[in-house]
Amino acid sequence: MYCVIRCPGCRSFTYIDRFQKWKLCHVCGEVINTGKATQYIEVADHKDAEAIANQLERHLHATGKKDLTPAELQKLRADYAQWVRNQV
Numbered sequence: 018m019y020c021v022i023r024c025p026g027c028r029s030f031t032y033i034d035r036f037q038k039w040k041l042c043h044v045c046g047e048v049i050n051t052g053k054a055t056q057y058i059e060v061a062d063h064k065d066a067e068a069i070a071n072q073l074e075r076h077l078h079a080t081g082k083k084d085l086t087p088a089e090l091q092k093l094r095a096d097y098a099q100w101v102r103n104q105v
């Protein structure tokens with residue numbers, strides 16, 4: 018499993034292996050403590066994690082928002098669960 022998280026330093030989205038404790042931010046170079054970073058969604062594949070991270074980045078850029086609302090986060094997770102079910 019992979020988790021989509023956000024860098025606390027520069028707020029860019031990235032992803033980690035679920036058991037990874039630290040990640041170097043590829044944008045600002047901050048060492049992210051993954052236990053403290055907000056976890057947006059857990060996905061099975063790192064390609065999905067990367068796609069969702071990019072999608073969230075574009076979404077916030079397009080809407081001019083600073084973060085997802087709880088409703089948006091819930092929808093993201095529901096959409097992903099639905100998508101996974103459709104793959105089987």
Ligand SMILES: [Zn+2]
Nearest residue numbers: 024027042045
């Ligand atoms: Zn960063």
